[in-house]
Amino acid sequence: MTVKAKKYLGQHFLTDESIAQDIADSLSLEGYKDVLEIGPGMGVLTKYLLKKDTKTHVIEIDTESVDYLKNNYLNLADRIIEKDFLKYDLNLVFKDKPFAIIGNFPYNISSQILFKTLEMRAQIPEFSGMFQKEVALRICSKEGSKVYGILSVLTQAFYDAEYLFTVPPTVFNPPPKVDSGVLLLKRKENYSLPCDEKLFFKVVKTGFQQRRKTLRNSLKTFNLSDSLKANTIFGQRPEQLSVSQFIALTSLIENDIN
Ligand code: SAH
Numbered sequence: 697m698t699v700k701a702k703k704y705l706g707q708h709f710l711t712d713e714s715i716a717q718d719i720a721d722s723l724s725l726e727g728y729k730d731v732l733e734i735g736p737g738m739g740v741l742t743k744y745l746l747k748k749d750t751k752t753h754v755i756e757i758d759t760e761s762v763d764y765l766k767n768n769y770l771n772l773a774d775r776i777i778e779k780d781f782l783k784y785d786l787n788l789v790f791k792d793k794p795f796a797i798i799g800n801f802p803y804n805i806s807s808q809i810l811f812k813t814l815e816m817r818a819q820i821p822e823f824s825g826m827f828q829k830e831v832a833l834r835i836c837s838k839e840g841s842k843v844y845g846i847l848s849v850l851t852q853a854f855y856d857a858e859y860l861f862t863v864p865p866t867v868f869n870p871p872p873k874v875d876s877g878v879l880l881l882k883r884k885e886n887y888s889l890p891c892d893e894k895l896f897f898k899v900v901k902t903g904f905q906q907r908r909k910t911l912r913n914s915l916k917t918f919n920l921s922d923s924l925k926a927n928t929i930f931g932q933r934p935e936q937l938s939v940s941q942f943i944a945l946t947s948l949i950e951n952d953i954n
Contacts, residue, residue, distance in 0.1 A: 697767075699738050699760050701870055706802030707758070710740045710826075712867035716800075720744035722824040722860060722880050723796050730795035734781045734809060734825075735802050737761050739769055745798070746772065753789060755781050782808055786816065796822040803828050803872065807847060810835065813881075817854050823881040829862055832877030839938045845907070849900045852939045853889060855881035891946040899946045903934040911937075911945070924952045 701707040710716055720741055723731065729751050736742045736754040738761065745752040746769065755777040756762050762778045777784065782805060786795075797820055801809055806827045813823055827835070834843040836857040851857055860878045865871035889896055899915065906914040912930040924930075929937070929945055937945065 697764070699758070699764050702758065705758055706735075706804045707737060708800075708803075708868040708870060708872045709737050710800050710867060711869050712863075713740070715863055715867060716740045717744045718861070719798065719800065719824060719826065719878055720748070722878065723798060723822055724882075725750055725796075727821055728794040728796055730790060730793060732786070732790075732795050732797050734797060734799035736765060736799075739765055739772075741798070741800060742769060742772065751775070753777065753795075755779055755784060757781070781805075782812060786819075790819060792819065794819050794821055796820065796824070798824045800826040800876075803831075806831055810847065810851065814850055814854060817883060817887060821883045823855070824860075824878070826863065826876050826878045828872075829875040829877035832859055832879045835881075836879055839936060839941075841935070844935050846901055846904045849904075849937075849939055849942055850897065851881065853896070853943065854887040855883050857881050889943055889946075891943055892950050895950055896943065896946045899949060900934075900942055903937075903942075907934055909933065915949075918949060918953065920949065920952050924948060 701709060725748065731745055731750050731752050733742055733745060733752065733754045736756050742752065742754055753775040754765065754772065757780050759778065762776055765776055766773055777789065797813055813820055834845060835847050835851050836859040837844045837848050858880045860880055863876040863878065865875065902917065903911055903914050910931055910933060912925050927948065929941065
């Protein structure tokens, strides 16, 4: 018995064992014991995680997949969470312990998976997984690149992001329409920002809402003083600013509005 893929759940089952193993092997497993796999499906990746010296938990929304896992991975049975990752309170399982996140993610919610990870970054030292290639590249891209944006800046403020490898549609059942890409995030040693973090998120999101405009224009809603807006940084477009420049910009704004 296998699980019949459900499109509305973003189910594309990986059929290439060596790619599953490469993804599982990408985690360093340093400094934590627990790993959470999001969307295990029929467990192609789970199988390799279970061979490691780690405590693997999985969270899966699809009852049919959960039944499959329960029947085929007996030693996993009490660590299967049958829930929606986006809605589930992970502290119920991990309390305040650190854990890594891994998965061949459902692409329809991949940005939301990343945002939830950023929110929980104090507990998540490592994150590895498969996204649509285009999204994975965007997360890892640097200033000056056309695809540099909100996901890149917010992620790289807290994590070092590395694009690992590309995966073609042919190794999935059913095949997705696009290439996939695997990336690895390693939390920075110092992941607390020297500026107001809420304001940082707001500045980055607002700045990129109009990526063709200068920051002077796109950040109008902050009602900044003329003397601050005379600073040359406001003459730049958001895609030109590095992560540390966004942090510096937030500090300037913070001083100006307080
Ligand atoms: N890891 C498996 C399956 C990938 S497909 C493999 O590589 O073969 C994505 C999986 O995510 C599916 O099993 C789907 O049911 C699950 N999923 C989709 N939305 C989810 C959510 N909100 N929370 C948890 N799992 C979800």
